[in-house]
Amino acid sequence: MSHPVPESTLPALVQGELTLIGGLNERLFRLLAAIASTGSITQAARAIGMSYKGAWELIDRANNLSPELLVDSSPGGRAGGGTRLTPAGQELLNLFQRLQEEHRVFLDRLNRELAANPNFRFLHRRFGMKSSARNQLFGNVKRVVPGAVNAEAIIALKGGDELVAAVTHKAVETLGIEAGREVVALVKAPQVVVVKDFGGYRLSARNQLAGVVERVQRGAVSAEVVIKLAGGDALAASITNDSVDQLDIKEGEAATAVFKAGAVILGVAER
The missing domain is CATH 2.40.50.100 (RNA polymerase II/Efflux pump adaptor protein, barrel-sandwich hybrid domain)
Structure with a gap:
């Protein structure tokens, strides 16, 4: 008979940031999402805790490495400037967000399976104990x-x-x-x-x-x-x-x- 583990303890078992092949990680996609919602590189950088310079360096690198432009910006003026995702950038962001949700569902299922396993449950709890006794x-x-x-x-x-x-x-x-x-x-x-x-x-x-x-x-x-x-x-x-x-x-x-x-x-x- 399995014994369910409280929901709040599940993330403590298996966690992980979704990292794609080549080192692409959530930081770039968090920035893309913030740009999509704010239309401003300044506001987007502030929203995710990056410096303005660091945000632009990440965007410039992504644009340079991508076959198609991901982020486009226009200078200010009477019509006002701004930063926006190109169709290619929005498509990439949508794909990552879908993968991110699949990843979350996978981790949730894995955590539940581990939590239901009595051997793993006991091992997880016992390894949490810290003692100098050998x-x-x-x-x-x-x-x-x-x-x-x-x-x-x-x-x-x-x-x-x-x-x-x-x-x-x-x-x-x-x-x-x-x-x-x-x-x-x-x-x-x-x-x-x-x-x-x-x-x-x-x-x-x-x-x-x-x-x-x-x-x-x-x-x-x-x-x-x-x-x-x-x-x-x-x-x-x-x-x-x-x-x-x-x-x-x-x-x-x-x-x-x-x-x-x-x-x-x-x-x-x-x-």
Whole structure:
């Protein structure tokens, strides 16, 4: 079932100025339309926010490049002067305005199709979020477990992975964190530990997400290790280059991203 997006949000999805082959754009045709309505190059330039000199330069160039004269002007006198479109100029303007309307109809249809696509709608909304946290994971709250001081929110990620976030009771109430609510979990890369072999030990960290090393990107001092989880989500860890060498971390090998529940910040979309 599709969910319509409010009309006011549609232009935010796909926009575009109609540009013809050769670089002809709306500025020339806005000027032609203004000349047609005012009969004056001075008034036309003022109407579209151009300088008088710039308007004449654009008209002169268009006239020079066109097989037929597009704009004609007559000097002032007792009969008065003026600037007008020639039949060729009016025909060109009419054609562009028709193309412009077809272009508007096309963009409107495309926006509606994109807005009706749930994957695109979610992606569009989520990309609008700006955060310095390297890891941004979206999921749904499975359950909220209250504690003496804080509560634990269990988040279901893609592919069956679960993430645990420790949040205050106040945050649970204020954000409306409850079963079924979509949330975004923010985790900074330096707070993620990479484990290749537990060596028979168990760790107290609530989040231990197993996957495969997808990428190791070294910097001057530290490296970013990206672990791909079973469901397709990726988690980035920032560790030193020495740690990469000591652990012998290689792409394609199994590894586990480990981080505390307190390292997770939850966010919710406005209702």
